[in-house]
Amino acid sequence: MPVSPAPVSPVPVSPVDASPLGWLAETGAEWTADPQILGEKRLDRSGWEPDGRPLAVVFPRTVEQVQGVLRGASVTRTPVVARGAGTALTGGSAAGAGTVVLDLSRMDRIVEIRAADGVAVAEPGVITADLDRAAAEHGLRYAPDPASLEISTIGGNIATNAGGLRCAKYGVTRDSVLGLDVVLADGTLINTGRATLKGVAGYDLTGLFVGSEGTLGVVVGATLRLRTLPAATATIAAAYPDVAAAAAASVALAEARIQPVLAELLDAATLAALADFGMPQSGGALLIVQLDGGADEAARALDVLKRGATSVRSDGDPASLLAARRQALPAIERLGRPLIEDIAVPRSVLAEAVRSIADIARRHDVPICTLAHAGDGNLHPIIVAGSYGSPIPVAAHRAADEIFGLALALGGTVTGEHGVGVLKRTWLAQELGEAQHDLQRQIKAVFDPLGILNPGKAI
Amino acid sequence: MPVSPAPVSPVPVSPVDASPLGWLAETGAEWTADPQILGEKRLDRSGWEPDGRPLAVVFPRTVEQVQGVLRGASVTRTPVVARGAGTALTGGSAAGAGTVVLDLSRMDRIVEIRAADGVAVAEPGVITADLDRAAAEHGLRYAPDPASLEISTIGGNIATNAGGLRCAKYGVTRDSVLGLDVVLADGTLINTGRATLKGVAGYDLTGLFVGSEGTLGVVVGATLRLRTLPAATATIAAAYPDVAAAAAASVALAEARIQPVLAELLDAATLAALADFGMPQSGGALLIVQLDGGADEAARALDVLKRGATSVRSDGDPASLLAARRQALPAIERLGRPLIEDIAVPRSVLAEAVRSIADIARRHDVPICTLAHAGDGNLHPIIVAGSYGSPIPVAAHRAADEIFGLALALGGTVTGEHGVGVLKRTWLAQELGEAQHDLQRQIKAVFDPLGILNPGKAI
Numbered sequence: 001m002p003v004s005p006a007p008v009s010p011v012p013v014s015p016v017d018a019s020p021l022g023w024l025a026e027t028g029a030e031w032t033a034d035p036q037i038l039g040e041k042r043l044d045r046s047g048w049e050p051d052g053r054p055l056a057v058v059f060p061r062t063v064e065q066v067q068g069v070l071r072g073a074s075v076t077r078t079p080v081v082a083r084g085a086g087t088a089l090t091g092g093s094a095a096g097a098g099t100v101v102l103d104l105s106r107m108d109r110i111v112e113i114r115a116a117d118g119v120a121v122a123e124p125g126v127i128t129a130d131l132d133r134a135a136a137e138h139g140l141r142y143a144p145d146p147a148s149l150e151i152s153t154i155g156g157n158i159a160t161n162a163g164g165l166r167c168a169k170y171g172v173t174r175d176s177v178l179g180l181d182v183v184l185a186d187g188t189l190i191n192t193g194r195a196t197l198k199g200v201a202g203y204d205l206t207g208l209f210v211g212s213e214g215t216l217g218v219v220v221g222a223t224l225r226l227r228t229l230p231a232a233t234a235t236i237a238a239a240y241p242d243v244a245a246a247a248a249a250s251v252a253l254a255e256a257r258i259q260p261v262l263a264e265l266l267d268a269a270t271l272a273a274l275a276d277f278g279m280p281q282s283g284g285a286l287l288i289v290q291l292d293g294g295a296d297e298a299a300r301a302l303d304v305l306k307r308g309a310t311s312v313r314s315d316g317d318p319a320s321l322l323a324a325r326r327q328a329l330p331a332i333e334r335l336g337r338p339l340i341e342d343i344a345v346p347r348s349v350l351a352e353a354v355r356s357i358a359d360i361a362r363r364h365d366v367p368i369c370t371l372a373h374a375g376d377g378n379l380h381p382i383i384v385a386g387s388y389g390s391p392i393p394v395a396a397h398r399a400a401d402e403i404f405g406l407a408l409a410l411g412g413t414v415t416g417e418h419g420v421g422v423l424k425r426t427w428l429a430q431e432l433g434e435a436q437h438d439l440q441r442q443i444k445a446v447f448d449p450l451g452i453l454n455p456g457k458a459i
Numbered sequence: 460m461p462v463s464p465a466p467v468s469p470v471p472v473s474p475v476d477a478s479p480l481g482w483l484a485e486t487g488a489e490w491t492a493d494p495q496i497l498g499e500k501r502l503d504r505s506g507w508e509p510d511g512r513p514l515a516v517v518f519p520r521t522v523e524q525v526q527g528v529l530r531g532a533s534v535t536r537t538p539v540v541a542r543g544a545g546t547a548l549t550g551g552s553a554a555g556a557g558t559v560v561l562d563l564s565r566m567d568r569i570v571e572i573r574a575a576d577g578v579a580v581a582e583p584g585v586i587t588a589d590l591d592r593a594a595a596e597h598g599l600r601y602a603p604d605p606a607s608l609e610i611s612t613i614g615g616n617i618a619t620n621a622g623g624l625r626c627a628k629y630g631v632t633r634d635s636v637l638g639l640d641v642v643l644a645d646g647t648l649i650n651t652g653r654a655t656l657k658g659v660a661g662y663d664l665t666g667l668f669v670g671s672e673g674t675l676g677v678v679v680g681a682t683l684r685l686r687t688l689p690a691a692t693a694t695i696a697a698a699y700p701d702v703a704a705a706a707a708a709s710v711a712l713a714e715a716r717i718q719p720v721l722a723e724l725l726d727a728a729t730l731a732a733l734a735d736f737g738m739p740q741s742g743g744a745l746l747i748v749q750l751d752g753g754a755d756e757a758a759r760a761l762d763v764l765k766r767g768a769t770s771v772r773s774d775g776d777p778a779s780l781l782a783a784r785r786q787a788l789p790a791i792e793r794l795g796r797p798l799i800e801d802i803a804v805p806r807s808v809l810a811e812a813v814r815s816i817a818d819i820a821r822r823h824d825v826p827i828c829t830l831a832h833a834g835d836g837n838l839h840p841i842i843v844a845g846s847y848g849s850p851i852p853v854a855a856h857r858a859a860d861e862i863f864g865l866a867l868a869l870g871g872t873v874t875g876e877h878g879v880g881v882l883k884r885t886w887l888a889q890e891l892g893e894a895q896h897d898l899q900r901q902i903k904a905v906f907d908p909l910g911i912l913n914p915g916k917a918i
Contacts, residue, residue: 116710116807117836139716161659172657174666175634190895196803197835198631199872200620200670201879201890202918203899207633207666211659228718231756251575257598259687294753297690344655348575376656377576413658420660431660436649439905440662446901459661 021056023076024100027068031058041101044088047339047392048422052097054081059106063181063189063220069102070218071187079455082214084125084156087148089340090421092160092213092457102218104155110134113226119178119195120224124155128162131224140226143170146417147329155219161211163417165262165325168375169292170227172417174210181221182209185448195223208443213419213458216447230292233261235318238305239283243267245308246285247351250374253289256304258297261290263375264325267354269361270332270369270382274324277331281324283310287374288325290318325371332369332382339383339392341400343407344416347377353410357381360402364395378416420458428459480515482535483559486527490517500560503547506798506851507881511556513540518565522640522648522679528561529677530646538914541673543584543615546607548799549880551619551672551916561677563614569593572685578637578654579683583614587621590683599685602629605876606788614678620670622876624721624784627834628751629686631876633669640680641668644907654682667902672878672917675906689751692720694777697764698742702726704767705744706810709833712748715763717756720749722834723784726813728820729791729828729841733783736790740783742769746833747784749777784830791828791841798842798851800859802866803875806836812869816840819861823854837875879917887918 024031032038038053055078060066073080081095082102088094095101108125115138122131128149132142145164146152152162158180163172170176179193182205193199193206209216240246243265250263264287266274271281289305291298298314306312313321332338345353354370357379361368367384381403385396404414404427414427429437440459447453483490491497497512514537519525532539540554541561547553554560567584574597581590587608591601604623605611611621617639622631629635638652641664652658652665668675699705702724709722723746725733730740748764750757757773765771772780791797804812813829816838820827826843840862844855863873863886873886888896899918906912 114805114807116713117805118713119805139714161663163657163659167657171630171634172659174663175630184894184898188894190892190898192895194803194872195805195870196837196872196875197806198622198626198803198832198837198875200622200631200874200876201872201883201887202895203671203675203902204620204633204663204666204669205895205898207663210663212662216662228713228716231716231759254575254577254687255598257687257690294755296753296755300690344653344657346573346576346578346654347656348573373657378655378657411654413653413655413660415659416655416657417659424660428660433649435643435647436651436661436664439643439649439664442905443662443902446898446905 023072024056024058024069027065027072029058029060029065029069031056041083041086041103042095044086044091044093046089046091046094046421046423048091048094050094050096054095054099054101057101057103059103061106063183066102066183066218066220067187067189069100070183070185073100073452074186074450077450077452079452081454082218084153085151087152087156088160088421089418090423092419092421094422105153107220113138115140118197118226120226122154122222122224124153124219124222126154128152128154128157135226136229139229141229142176142224143227144173144176154222158210158219158222159213160419163378165264165373168263168373169259169261174207176225177206177210177222178225179223180206180209180219182217183220184217185450185453193223197225211419213421214454215444215458216453232292232294233318234291234298234314235288235321236302236305236312236314237286237288237321237324238309238312239281240285240287240309241283243285243354244351246287247374249287249305249308251348252304252307253301256300258291258301258304260301260375261292263373264288265372265374266324266328267358267370269358269367270328270371273331273335273369274328277327277334279324279327279331286324288322328371332384335367336384336386337388339385339396339400341381341383341403342416342418343403343412343414344376344378345407345410345412347374349410350374350377353379353406356406357403360399364399366393366395366399368399377412422457482531483515483517483528486524486531488517488519488524488528490515500542500545500562501554503545503550503552505548505550505553505880505882507550507553509553509555513554513558513560516560516562518562520565522642525561525642525677525679526646526648528559529642529644532559532911533645533909536909536911538911540913541677543612544610546611546615547619547880548801548877549882551878551880553881564612566679572597574599577656577685579685581613581681581683583612583678583681585613587611587613587616594685595688598688600688601635601683602686603632603635613681617669617678617681618672619878622837624723624832627722627832628718628720633666635684636665636669636681637684638682639665639668639678641676642679643676644909644912652682656684670878672880673913674903674917675912691751691753692777693750693757693773694747694780695761695764695771695773696745696747696780696783697768697771698740699744699746699768701743702813703810705746706833708746708764708767710807711763711766712760715759717750717760717763719760719834720751722832723747724831724833725783725787726817726829728817728826729787729830732790732794732828733787736786736793738783738786738790745783747781787830791843794826795843795845796847798844798855798859800840800842800862801875801877802862802871802873803835803837804866804869804871806833808869809833809836812838812865815865816862819858823858825852825854825858827858836871881916
């Protein structure tokens, strides 16, 4: 991947010294040990606090600089925590004592968009929404759209195999990654996958790197699939007496052979938070659906969604119809500190999962508002865990544990799209079982024999 | 996965003996060393001939029997070649001297279709088209549709990450596999992935097994994604003066924001073979497109495809419009023994690839007919390699090598959907590069430390 000269950096750069980090200077990358920046870059958005602070934060602009950092880290056995925008909700990009943070946010060029091939090539620091906007100029879209898409990066999305709303129809990040440029732990650069839409040469290392949370290598470039931008999109917001009715409406769409682009469900607790926030809601549950299959499909969807609904809106602009979903988190954040959980269940038991979560909230006396990507059974129970700055109540942790147990009991998974990080490692072991967990550790050892890549995360 | 009692088998079963294969009897699985069956099961459809014959063919009906076979193979260091219907075109399921063939075709139950979840659970021996038909009863489809779908198995499709026609819109096999039950080399059973549409717990072992050609483990069960069956499908067949015009029409569809389900291109040599076969064709290239986005999309597609076409048909039933594509291989087979190649290139250079292949055919004086999945740039140049039974002409091998070189030179891959098997191993090394190839071998060693799983294949 060609790389242009680095422009001047706005971040304070510490003087080069001959400390244990002297090797960083040899990489040619900008870096800093400024305490304030170390303090910022040790955290992600999970609320999890690692022990201590990283040794330094390095801001590479070229593949060669990343290779230099990994080579130096290998020689000095220094743990490296790669990071995009730091929006992880799992502690996956948190960095504690003794680590070097590899901040890839300045490798932020969209290298090319090959519209006729349906392919884009991007550096890891590109903001996801920027790529989607650039694709739209060619009548294309980058489909994965995590809620963080305006602030999170392609590299971070790849590290966590980020999902989003549109993946009900267009798949998760892994489904849009064709090939990767990856710097291995020893500084070697490899190019996995391909630049074509199809290809089966060798084991799928591309898919293995996607979702590996920086523990197998550092992604420095990505060849991404772009999809056809639909000619038109229709949005429908339907209110129902309860979650069961809303979930049933979502299933009825599938039975009517309609595949929505997104299907977002908000439960009663979320609607109450929105009402307090100045967005009055009707009904006990809201389902917001978007479709891109033409006017006929939209009309059929409207017919299906009307059944059992207390009110249905399909006029108005999509932004207004989606506003309740968009404002849900800000509304919940006003109630207290949110712990955003992330489970997935078979979509037929979605309503049962939402009801059980409401039970868990009552039993532990902890407010929980649940948002769900109904189309794929991915739920985000948001636990309101006391006030900001105070310790997280024990009841909140207990409720979270019960939610993870519920996911497994319903045949689901403890993480639908956020990843494992540090917060879910014990649950991961339970979900995988010992034999598979052991295989995963052996794979980790193949890629990272010295254990310097984001140690203590993901597996 | 629950397994029912095995019905009586029509295959002759040899008397149990105490030979080196005595351990097979302990597994409880039916097996045979009948020379005729060994002779059949040593081959796939590639034409590649392994040295010698396998020791035995075993026909397990339960997961436990597969576990027993792998345990016995590990103890005795016996190489195991897993096999579905043996339709591989690469030598991937060919089995030579000293091997045991693990024929999974009798593990052929569709365990369940959970329509509300959009999920099916199937044993590996299920015929792909049977699963699709079973899904259709619920208004769903199993999207991957390799040309062999009426005879090939889900397990074989998973082993090769099979593609097909509809993957232009709905992705390849890997995109439809949510989770796998896999027996490891030592007989341990693991369950990878999940039963939900989304999930990111741990490294993607599911994706790693898909396409691994039986070299990492034996798939004994699969949890598969089903998709919504479209309300209606439209088919259009358009003839053009040449391949460049047909390829341009395919690109023009994308520019008009139309994503066809399939877009099949037939070159002049293929059309000539069809004419000889009694299916007269007009034009120098044919493009057949199928759409499932409603009447409006079909009308817009027709407008786009008319430009530059010498003739366009959109009435008639889909089977009749697709007949030229379906009959292409039988028509080519009448010219001589077909070597079915399989490359993929960025779709913008599709026409260049087809023209270059025609040049290769002229230079080596070997007939080559090219079919292409135009939507994803996947080409099948079919080399007519002399008459059946005679040695394959050197010129045919040289032409094939030039085609692989062309694929890499155009930024493509040496295999779009058929896999590596034995025939493309040297090209694989070239495509991957040494560092990545070495990583793949290390992954193989993690899963198969004794090297008993389909040795000499895939990597």
